[in-house]
Amino acid sequence: MQPKLGARARNYRDLVLAIALFLVLDLGVLVFNFYASGRIAADTSKINASGELRMYSQQLTKAVLTLAQETRDGMPFQTSQAQITESYQNFSKALTALSERQDANPLTRLLSGASIEQEAELLQAVATYWQPIDSALAPVLHAMSRQIPPDPIDVEITVNKLVARNIRLMQLANDLTQHLEQQAMASTRQLRTIQVAAIMLALVNFAFIILKFVRALRQSDRAAEAAREETEEILDTLREGLFLLNRDGTIGSQRSASLERLFDRELRDGERFAGVLGGLVSAESASVAMEYVDLLFHDRIKGGLLGQLNPLDEVALSQTAEGARETRHLSFDFAQVRREGKVIALLVSVHDISEKVRLRRELAGAEEQARGEVELLLAALDQEPALITAFLDAAQAKCLEMNEDLRQVEASPRAYAGMIDRQYRAVHTIKGEAGLLGFGHIEREAHQVEEELSALRGRRAVNGNDLIPLAVALNALRQQLDRLREISAKVRGYAGKPVLDPLDALLRQVERFTRETARDLSKEVEFEAVATPLSRVPPALSQLLREAVPQLVRNAVVHGIESADERLRAGKSAAGRIRVVVEPREDDLVAVSVWDDGRGICADTLRHELVALGRKSKEEVAQMNDREVVAQLFEPGFSTATAVNRHAGRGVGLDLIRALLTRLGASLRVSSQPKHYTKFTLLVKA
Amino acid sequence: MKLLIVDDSMVMRNHIARLSSDGSLPEVEIVGLAANGRDAVAQARRRGPDCITMDLTMPEMDGEACIGELARLLPRARILVVSALSDKATALRAIRRGAHGFVHKPFTEEQLRQALRELMS
Numbered sequence: 001m002q003p004k005l006g007a008r009a010r011n012y013r014d015l016v017l018a019i020a021l022f023l024v025l026d027l028g029v030l031v032f033n034f035y036a037s038g039r040i041a042a043d044t045s046k047i048n049a050s051g052e053l054r055m056y057s058q059q060l061t062k063a064v065l066t067l068a069q070e071t072r073d074g075m076p077f078q079t080s081q082a083q084i085t086e087s088y089q090n091f092s093k094a095l096t097a098l099s100e101r102q103d104a105n106p107l108t109r110l111l112s113g114a115s116i117e118q119e120a121e122l123l124q125a126v127a128t129y130w131q132p133i134d135s136a137l138a139p140v141l142h143a144m145s146r147q148i149p150p151d152p153i154d155v156e157i158t159v160n161k162l163v164a165r166n167i168r169l170m171q172l173a174n175d176l177t178q179h180l181e182q183q184a185m186a187s188t189r190q191l192r193t194i195q196v197a198a199i200m201l202a203l204v205n206f207a208f209i210i211l212k213f214v215r216a217l218r219q220s221d222r223a224a225e226a227a228r229e230e231t232e233e234i235l236d237t238l239r240e241g242l243f244l245l246n247r248d249g250t251i252g253s254q255r256s257a258s259l260e261r262l263f264d265r266e267l268r269d270g271e272r273f274a275g276v277l278g279g280l281v282s283a284e285s286a287s288v289a290m291e292y293v294d295l296l297f298h299d300r301i302k303g304g305l306l307g308q309l310n311p312l313d314e315v316a317l318s319q320t321a322e323g324a325r326e327t328r329h330l331s332f333d334f335a336q337v338r339r340e341g342k343v344i345a346l347l348v349s350v351h352d353i354s355e356k357v358r359l360r361r362e363l364a365g366a367e368e369q370a371r372g373e374v375e376l377l378l379a380a381l382d383q384e385p386a387l388i389t390a391f392l393d394a395a396q397a398k399c400l401e402m403n404e405d406l407r408q409v410e411a412s413p414r415a416y417a418g419m420i421d422r423q424y425r426a427v428h429t430i431k432g433e434a435g436l437l438g439f440g441h442i443e444r445e446a447h448q449v450e451e452e453l454s455a456l457r458g459r460r461a462v463n464g465n466d467l468i469p470l471a472v473a474l475n476a477l478r479q480q481l482d483r484l485r486e487i488s489a490k491v492r493g494y495a496g497k498p499v500l501d502p503l504d505a506l507l508r509q510v511e512r513f514t515r516e517t518a519r520d521l522s523k524e525v526e527f528e529a530v531a532t533p534l535s536r537v538p539p540a541l542s543q544l545l546r547e548a549v550p551q552l553v554r555n556a557v558v559h560g561i562e563s564a565d566e567r568l569r570a571g572k573s574a575a576g577r578i579r580v581v582v583e584p585r586e587d588d589l590v591a592v593s594v595w596d597d598g599r600g601i602c603a604d605t606l607r608h609e610l611v612a613l614g615r616k617s618k619e620e621v622a623q624m625n626d627r628e629v630v631a632q633l634f635e636p637g638f639s640t641a642t643a644v645n646r647h648a649g650r651g652v653g654l655d656l657i658r659a660l661l662t663r664l665g666a667s668l669r670v671s672s673q674p675k676h677y678t679k680f681t682l683l684v685k686a
Numbered sequence: 687m688k689l690l691i692v693d694d695s696m697v698m699r700n701h702i703a704r705l706s707s708d709g710s711l712p713e714v715e716i717v718g719l720a721a722n723g724r725d726a727v728a729q730a731r732r733r734g735p736d737c738i739t740m741d742l743t744m745p746e747m748d749g750e751a752c753i754g755e756l757a758r759l760l761p762r763a764r765i766l767v768v769s770a771l772s773d774k775a776t777a778l779r780a781i782r783r784g785a786h787g788f789v790h791k792p793f794t795e796e797q798l799r800q801a802l803r804e805l806m807s
Contacts, residue, residue, distance in 0.1 A: 291778045305787020
């Protein structure tokens with residue numbers, strides 16, 4: 001992916017070296033240029049001086065010849081004198097200048113070597129030739145400076161010297177001029193060559209820099225392109241949704257392709273997360289989620305420590321795509337992206353967890369079912385098979401009747417009301433018996449049917465659709481009963497279960513039911529069952545013990561037995577006492593009595609209740625005697641319990657018993673003393 | 687690291703104290719236990735804790751108010767909310783007042799230790 005650090009450093013080092021070489025080269029050429037142009041200027045001025053030597057030598061010769069002529073002719077010599085002085089001075093000046101400009105620079109010596117020496121030799125030759133002329137001219141110049149005529153002999157000597165040497169001197173000056181010109185040309189050539197070479201080198205260097213730079217640029221471009229392609233490939237392949245959420249609340253442009261599938265919509269660049277979320281989940285969820293996101297952008301907050309508060313760790317989508325059967329669930333995970341300690345963005349990953357959620361729910365459902373079945377199994381193991389069969393026969397027959405009733409009920413409010421009442425009684429019996437036998441699961445399903453019936457009871461108008469939840473609940477109850485039948489059939493297959501005396505078994509059910517009811521209502525109860533052994537348990541007695549006695553015991557626990565505090569204040573033991581007695585009576589009758597030492601039945605309290613419940617007017621209750629008032633307890637729908645629970649408050653129970661007694665041809669007696677006891681005695685044919 | 691534990695349940699206070707002083711978090715030194723917000727502020731003033739574990743539902747001064755007060759009093763202290771609150775919006779509001787992290791009750795021993803480590807890092 002990225003060039004290694006060593007390679008990158010090498011690239012940069014080459015570039016830096018190339019640039020340094022370029023600068024050094026430029027500087028070198030500049031210095032040489034400066035030096036060479038200085039030399040060329042010096043050469044030019046020397047060429048001039050050399051030309052002057054030639055010119056003034058000629059001029060001097062001419063002027064001295066003129067002076068000789070004038071001296072001989074005795075003519076005035078002022079003009080020639082001035083020319084001689086000027087030529088002499090200018091020649092001397094040019095010669096001095098040439099000698100002084102002799103270049104001692106070691107670089108020049110290095111570059112021009114032999115040429116310099118030749119120049120010096122020529123100059124030396126000029127000086128040597130000039131020396132005798134200079135000496136001969138001295139007395140002439142001396143005389144002229146004092147404005148006296150020079151000695152003709154001195155003039156003659158000078159003329160001789162000049163004539164003899166002028167030609168050679170001029171030749172030497174010519175040679176020097178030529179030599180200097182050649183030298184200047186050589187310098188110029190040298191300068192040109194060096195300049196050309198330097199420019200070539202600079203161009204090569206420049207090309208090298210450009211090449212290096214372009215190559216580095218292309219390399220980094222390729223690396224960037226490869227990285228981008230790799231990122232895109234990853235983002236296209238990822239199954240989870242991945243994106244950067246910027247500080248300004250927008251979704252970053254780099255995001256996984258699956259995001260649009262998860263959100264079931266297209267995403268535009270720069271779209272706001274709040275808007276996207278608002279379209280996915282409920283307004284409330286979106287608002288809490290944005291609060292959370294906002295907090296994650298606080299630098300002080302540690303994202304890892306806020307995971308448990310993530311409101312989007314499992315969120316149901318408010319809109320499900322057409323054709324989808326179940327609600328989809330997504331999970332959002334947020335990770336802070338920090339730069340120098342500051343949160344600059346959130347990396348958000350999105351998963352579709354619908355399958356996980358569905359499996360979890362199914363597992364919970366399966367667990368609940370398994371628990372119910374184990375409960376059924378345990379209860380079935382604990383029961384006499386005959387009792388279970390009797391219960392199932394009765395319950396399933398009732399369910400069948402209820403189902404038929406539901407199907408065939410006439411569509412009128414009055415018919416509905418009657419049906420609901422009938423169903424209520426039937427399911428209440430099933431519930432009571434299931435509770436008595438310890439089939440909690442069935443009891444709960446029956447309670448559910450009761451709940452549905454209660455909801456319908458309160459309605460003014462009922463139509464067919466309203467009955468659907470009832471039918472569903474009833475179906476669930478029937479399934480539980482079927483399941484119990486299967487289980488009990490299996491249980492019966494196992495041998496070794498001790499056979500109990502049927503009456504004893506029935507009384508044990510009552511005892512257990514009493515204890516469960518008391519425990520549910522947090523009341524302390526001591527239960528006692530007394531039975532005279534019977535040769536056989538008549539079916540009517542069996543039915544009374546299964547259906548009626550549990551209702552009476554339940555009433556005793558719910559309504560009769562006071563709370564422990566109340567009992568202690570009344571001077572009673574904290575635990576209430578309930579006694580069930582089964583004994584044969586005269587005339588081939590068996591008596592079953594349920595006695596409790598609770599608060600008893602107070603006719604006046606009942607009168608108040610009747611008025612309060614709106615069942616009777618004040619005048620009516622005033623005219624009723626105590627027997628008639630107590631008899632109201634057995635009317636449908638009368639209840640004195642304030643809260644509806646599994647055990648009380650539905651107003652069925654005693655009216656059910658009355659119906660059962662009628663069916664069995666049994667009779668009932670109630671005796672009670674307020675604050676002391678209540679006793680229900682049921683008499684049935686043996 | 688000086689730690690102040692704030693929770694109205696004595697059992698929870700002692701539990702957190704035990705978990706953070708059994709040697710698994712050697713840098714932690716417990717400087718105080720407070721049963722309500724008012725006491726927590728008083729103790730924080732005296733002992734200047736670096737880290738605070740904070741319950742939200744408490745008598746006298748609740749966690750939310752207490753976090754606001756502590757954040758003002760000790761801006762450098764780090765506050766970890768330890769609460770059984772199931773209402774996420776309320777918890778988020780409390781965090782906004784100045785806390786740094788959240789641990790849900792009930793927690794495993796390792797969850798709390800990990801959270802304290804992260805809080806102190």
